[in-house]
Amino acid sequence: MLTAIWPTHWSRTQRSNATLVSALLLMVGVVAALGELLALLPEPIGDHASEFAEGARTTLYLTLISGAVGLALGVAAALARTSAHQLLRSLASTYIWIIRGTPLLVQILFMYFALPVLVPGLNLPDFAAAAIALALNVGAYNAEAVRAGLNAVPRGQAEAARALGLPKTRVFTDVVFPQAFKISLPPLVSNFVALLKDSSLAYAIGVVELTNVGNRIQSSTFQPVETLLTVGVTYLVLTTLVTQVTAAIEYRFDVEGRQK
């Protein structure tokens, strides 16, 4: 973990910032240099390096966009699920029930093929359809992670905040949510890493992401071992970089010093 390499006299916040900045720089650097790095490899990777790099970028964009939207969706659905309004609770439960109960591949296919039939004129490009389906999917899982966090914050915390005269929104944003979010972080990170890998299903509707690129190259070159190994290692590099970023965020929230 990157959080462990900094001087011991640095504060938790400094280490967290240093990790966050270096992991993000590393991520940008790797994504920018991926084409050149792969070009150094022998055939069939070297001569298809730019396609691999382009596919990896598409995978990363797809993940970042649907991950961000999915986080917002997850928080909103968790709030609705724990709200006092019956209608909101039912809506959130139904959303989570449908998304968790059906395969992601079906959701992606539905968004791309079935939605234009149901809503004439709504022809989403493949990337947008995949991003929406992935965001909706990860949002449902995030909702349960956030709800677990909200439920884990002791009731006395909100009571103490209310007793001070804080408005309800402040009780939530200043006291309950930061503590709930800290508890939700590990499962949210798991969901995000799963999302990065699940984005490969966008291949089914023709999004030219990393898996799609790899599959095209292996079938045209008849060299499946090299191409699919490259695909796998590229995913591994991406997930490793992503977990460095999230580890830095977790470390920042770790006021109790449980992570060494």
Next chain:
Amino acid sequence: MSHAANTRTPYIVCNQVTKSFGTHQVLQGVSTSFSKGEVTVIIGASGSGKSTLLRALNRLEPHDGGSITIDGVAVTDHEATLQKQRCEVGMVFQQFNLFGHMTVLDNVTLAPRRIHKISRSEANAKALQLLERVGMQAHAHKYPWQLSGGQQQRVAIARALAMEPQVMLFDEPTSALDPEMVQEVLEVMRELAKSGMTMIVVTHEMGFAREVADRVMFFDQGCIAHEAPPAEFFARPANERIAAFIGRVAH
């Protein structure tokens, strides 16, 4: 601390307050009032309704029937009024309830910064004075988990005082503490009483009641069974239940 209770005007008035949890009626029509500058100690067996009454005063536990007024204004669900009332009524909890993700200083300054919109530096200066008053200024930058129970409770008192309340409610403030930490919290509460703070204290600390209270209120089965100044309350228990209770908690 003056004992001229009859010359005071009531600040909080409870009239026939009732509250049920399911079929169990915890408060069976409680009527009483609390005046400015007065220290009331509420005692009674657990489940007698004393904490519920305290929590009804700032509506952490909404009452079902009767009325509660603070400075003449009814305590209801009206959010804006309730927020103003809660600013006037500080509360200290059995489990401290310090915000675990914030430093001691941030715990104390949060409400003043958010509600009175004062700057962080101004809030910090004021918070450090309050922390000095409870003997915690040296720990201002620690997190709650780094403090002992007694220290956490002293910070919780400073946090409540930061809103400059008219009344302080204490809900069994020493019940979750190791015996050696009880005194440091009681000492802060004694000092607070001496400064003229209006206090309503639910406790089992009979020594504190005897020494600091202006009146002692005995709760039994959802009613105020008896109330008297402490000297009289402890010297001549009004009935056998009270005598038995005093005997039990004294040991």
